[in-house]
Amino acid sequence: MLNDNELATLRNRFRKDATFLLQGTASDDQDEKSQEEKDTKPLPRINRHSVFWIVASVAVTYYVDFLRVIMEDDDIKRWWFNVGLVLLGISLSLAMFCIVYLEWFKGIQHYDQEYPAIPPITTAAFIAASCSFNIALWPVWSFFTPLILFTQFMGVVMFISVLG
Structure with a gap:
């Protein structure tokens, strides 16, 4: 089995991964908002x-x-x-x-x-x-x-x- 030190290391690693994933979804939401803003902003017709x-x-x-x-x-x-x-x-x-x-x-x-x-x-x-x-x-x-x-x-x- 795992000792306490290895278990704590594993727990910290999962905590860091979860934090990273949550930050990734927050930035994805911002990307979606910026994409929606791009969609609503009209592009010039004549170029x-x-x-x-x-x-x-x-x-x-x-x-x-x-x-x-x-x-x-x-x-x-x-x-x-x-x-x-x-x-x-x-x-x-x-x-x-x-x-x-x-x-x-x-x-x-x-x-x-x-x-x-x-x-x-x-x-x-x-x-x-x-x-x-x-x-x-x-x-x-x-x-x-x-x-x-x-x-x-x-x-x-x-x-x-x-x-x-």
């Missing part, structure tokens, strides 16, 4: 990052004649392009359902907890749409296609974030 992506997207749209190519070019694999449009429509519809209906009308802030299947389905649909668009537009722009589409995507996302 250099968002302006860069919006300008880059407009420049790419202009210099590669994006809209004319999408509408008129015969090299586009139309089947893949249409599949990409359907998948993008699914992704955007689910996003609008979450933002407009669940958040604005129903007042559900954490819709991913209420409907846990929506975020992965939306993400999968968007990734599949981007792959379809890359396949469809590859004959037109070759290895520049992913760069062009990514720049367009970032420009749209940043433009929406500036508006919202």
Whole structure:
């Protein structure tokens, strides 16, 4: 068995560990409060990052004649392009359902907890749409296609974030 000296040492060690753990949870509470304060403090909508992506997207749209190519070019694999449009429509519809209906009308802030299947389905649909668009537009722009589409995507996302 343990003698009194070893028992006292063991007790002191547990007391120090308990004190350390209690101090750790107190600092965690302060971190949570600071995180809540960060959430309530609004961030600036317009910054250099968002302006860069919006300008880059407009420049790419202009210099590669994006809209004319999408509408008129015969090299586009139309089947893949249409599949990409359907998948993008699914992704955007689910996003609008979450933002407009669940958040604005129903007042559900954490819709991913209420409907846990929506975020992965939306993400999968968007990734599949981007792959379809890359396949469809590859004959037109070759290895520049992913760069062009990514720049367009970032420009749209940043433009929406500036508006919202």
